Amino acid sequence: MEVLTEVGSLVLRVYLLRALWTALYAQNAAPMNLPLHSMITYATVALLMSLILEVDGTRLIREKIREGTIATDLMKPISVPLYFFSDGVGQTLLHAVLVVPSLAFALLMVHVDVPPPATLAAFAFSFLLGYCVNFFLNFLMNSIAFWTLETFAVQLIVRWVSDLLSGQIIPLTFFPGIFGRLVFGLPFAAIYSTPLLIYVGVIPASQWMTYFAVQILWLALFGALSTFVWRAASRRVVIQGG
Amino acid sequence: MPIIQTRDLRKVFRSVRRRPGALGALRTLFSRDYEERVAVDGVTMSLEAGELVGYIGPNGAGKSTTIKMLTGILVPTSGSVDVAGIVPYEHRKDNARNIGVVFGQRSQLYWDLPLVESFELLRAIYGIPQSTYKRNLAEFVSLLQMDDFLRTPVRQLSLGQRMRGDFAAALLHDPKIVYLDEPTIGLDVVAKEAIREFIARINAERGTTIILTTHDLADVERLCRRIVLIDRGTIIYDGDVERIKNEYGRFRHLVLRFEEPVERPQLPGAELEESAGVRARFRFDRNRERADLLIREASERYKLEDVTLEEPDLEAIIRRIYVEGYESRTEETVS
Ligand SMILES: Nc1ncnc2c1ncn2[C@@H]1O[C@H](COP(=O)(O)OP(=O)(O)OP(=O)(O)O)[C@@H](O)[C@H]1O
Numbered sequence: 001m002e003v004l005t006e007v008g009s010l011v012l013r014v015y016l017l018r019a020l021w022t023a024l025y026a027q028n029a030a031p032m033n034l035p036l037h038s039m040i041t042y043a044t045v046a047l048l049m050s051l052i053l054e055v056d057g058t059r060l061i062r063e064k065i066r067e068g069t070i071a072t073d074l075m076k077p078i079s080v081p082l083y084f085f086s087d088g089v090g091q092t093l094l095h096a097v098l099v100v101p102s103l104a105f106a107l108l109m110v111h112v113d114v115p116p117p118a119t120l121a122a123f124a125f126s127f128l129l130g131y132c133v134n135f136f137l138n139f140l141m142n143s144i145a146f147w148t149l150e151t152f153a154v155q156l157i158v159r160w161v162s163d164l165l166s167g168q169i170i171p172l173t174f175f176p177g178i179f180g181r182l183v184f185g186l187p188f189a190a191i192y193s194t195p196l197l198i199y200v201g202v203i204p205a206s207q208w209m210t211y212f213a214v215q216i217l218w219l220a221l222f223g224a225l226s227t228f229v230w231r232a233a234s235r236r237v238v239i240q241g242g
Numbered sequence: 243m244p245i246i247q248t249r250d251l252r253k254v255f256r257s258v259r260r261r262p263g264a265l266g267a268l269r270t271l272f273s274r275d276y277e278e279r280v281a282v283d284g285v286t287m288s289l290e291a292g293e294l295v296g297y298i299g300p301n302g303a304g305k306s307t308t309i310k311m312l313t314g315i316l317v318p319t320s321g322s323v324d325v326a327g328i329v330p331y332e333h334r335k336d337n338a339r340n341i342g343v344v345f346g347q348r349s350q351l352y353w354d355l356p357l358v359e360s361f362e363l364l365r366a367i368y369g370i371p372q373s374t375y376k377r378n379l380a381e382f383v384s385l386l387q388m389d390d391f392l393r394t395p396v397r398q399l400s401l402g403q404r405m406r407g408d409f410a411a412a413l414l415h416d417p418k419i420v421y422l423d424e425p426t427i428g429l430d431v432v433a434k435e436a437i438r439e440f441i442a443r444i445n446a447e448r449g450t451t452i453i454l455t456t457h458d459l460a461d462v463e464r465l466c467r468r469i470v471l472i473d474r475g476t477i478i479y480d481g482d483v484e485r486i487k488n489e490y491g492r493f494r495h496l497v498l499r500f501e502e503p504v505e506r507p508q509l510p511g512a513e514l515e516e517s518a519g520v521r522a523r524f525r526f527d528r529n530r531e532r533a534d535l536l537i538r539e540a541s542e543r544y545k546l547e548d549v550t551l552e553e554p555d556l557e558a559i560i561r562r563i564y565v566e567g568y569e570s571r572t573e574e575t576v577s
């Protein structure tokens with residue numbers, strides 16, 4: 001049943017995206033040298049990626065801090081951040097099982113370009129890096145709960161900004177001028193934009209390494225920041241209830 | 243060498259003072275206006291390996307806070323704490339291997355999993371050897387009578403069943419030290435007795451060091467030789483249960499049952515507190531009179547059917563200490 005609704009809603013969203021972009025392209029042909037079929041590929045793949053990236057394993061942190069149940073995890077000989085990461089990966093895998101049939105359906109419905117294997121591999125690697133960056137971003141966001149217990153407002157803002165600036169909805173190549181260059185310098189680009197632009201071929205093979213390096217840089221930075229935040233947080237964690 | 247040692251342990255909770263209203267909520271975000279609450283205020287205590295100590299005090303005294311510092315999940319504001327040679331909050335994970343914890347008010351079992359799957363998960367987490375795991379599980383299942391609900395998801399267990407599951411979960415990895423924070427809360431009399439029996443057994447057979455927090459003083463009477471009394475974050479008594487009973491139990495009660503009703507019975511050296519038909523209750527000063535002599539005297543005067551000597555009641559004593567505060571009564575007893 002869940003699979004059915006999931007597939008249904010996905011098929012609908014793929015269809016709407018295609019209709020939207022087709023209509024937009026009818027007004028203004030091929031902005032930024034991205035032909036319509038590439039754009040539809042981009043949007044469809046972005047949608048499938050979002051199914052995986054929107055699973056937020058670290059949401060647990062917030063709930064557990066609010067309810068005080070994090071105490072139970074802290075009393076076990078485990079690395080709690082690693083536990084949250086595994087939990088996230090587990091949820092993602094479970095989700096992926098649901099995604100596979102949707103994927104088949106979507107591919108039947110719209111024409112999606114399938115790049116050569118090398119590009120596909122580069123995409124997969126870049127996606128993996130993006131997944132980890134996304135994890136740490138979520139982790140940092142949810143860790144705010146250690147300080148305020150109220151994280152809703154911050155999360156909403158970051159979510160909104162990241163939806164727009166990650167390239168999930170609009171390719172970052174569409175942003176004009178200096179702003180266009182700025183968004184590539186933000187960490188959000190490492191999540192959706194880089195893997196997607198590799199997929200549709202906007203980032204040529206010669207530049208893959210550079211883009212990977214930028215992703216890895218963000219990953220290292222966020223990883224270090226998360227470690228630091230976790231250290232500070234677990235020193236001042238206040239267990240609710242008792 | 244003590245296995246648990248704290249010195250001048252203090253914990254002060256600092257929370258931002260909240261302001262009412264929407265604007266207030268916004269200002270709270272930026273406020274530096276803190277409210278301080280001293281939960282634990284200079285606790286020094288030490289436990290030898292194998293001891294089973296009752297940690298007693300009124301609501302909000304700081305018991306759970308102390309225990310959280312012993313587990314390493316709370317960092318003390320000041321003072322030192324040492325558990326089996328480890329500073330818990332500095333080496334939380336190493337400490338976790340040495341300890342087992344049961345919080346009566348919250349479960350450490352995995353809500354959606356059948357009980358036995360929770361145990362399996364714990365086996366993996368602690369890296370418990372298969373043989374130890376099997377032996378412990380079999381023993382706990384039989385002692386705590388868990389066969390009936392081993393495969394039931396934890397969310398469907400009754401409180402008493404869940405608590406038994408929590409005990410097993412806390413002990414599977416053979417911890418040297420066990421903290422029990424209100425482990426009999428909400429249990430019926432039979433279940434309570436089963437849990438007490440289990441605690442006594444673990445302590446006796448495995449030599450596990452146990453700190454037991456409870457509001458049911460029958461737990462303490464049944465299990466503990468030593469109690470530590472805490473009030474408003476400070477230890478007010480640390481010693482034998484017997485000693486506090488002696489200090490506070492200067493007056494004892496002798497209850498007589500006569501074969502036929504006696505109008506206002508008399509007993510030299512004892513004071514009649516209440517009498518009704520065939521039953522009379524006398525109070526006497528333990529330091530002046532001897533119970534056996536009083537009983538002999540009573541049996542010479544009246545035809546007795548039954549005699550009961552009431553032990554000083556720990557609950558009444560503790561209640562009195564909560565209300566009046568503790569002061570050593572040794573002098574009073576001597577005079
Ligand atoms: N997270 C917290 N933030 C602020 N104050 C707290 C917090 N946890 C506990 N306190 C305060 O610290 C004091 C001691 O609480 P604690 O839970 O240690 O009491 P307790 O002895 O376990 O009481 P009980 O018998 O009711 O369980 C209380 O005044 C409580 O309000």
Ligand SMILES: [Mg+2]
Pocket residue numbers: 242305306307423
């Ligand atoms: Mg408590």
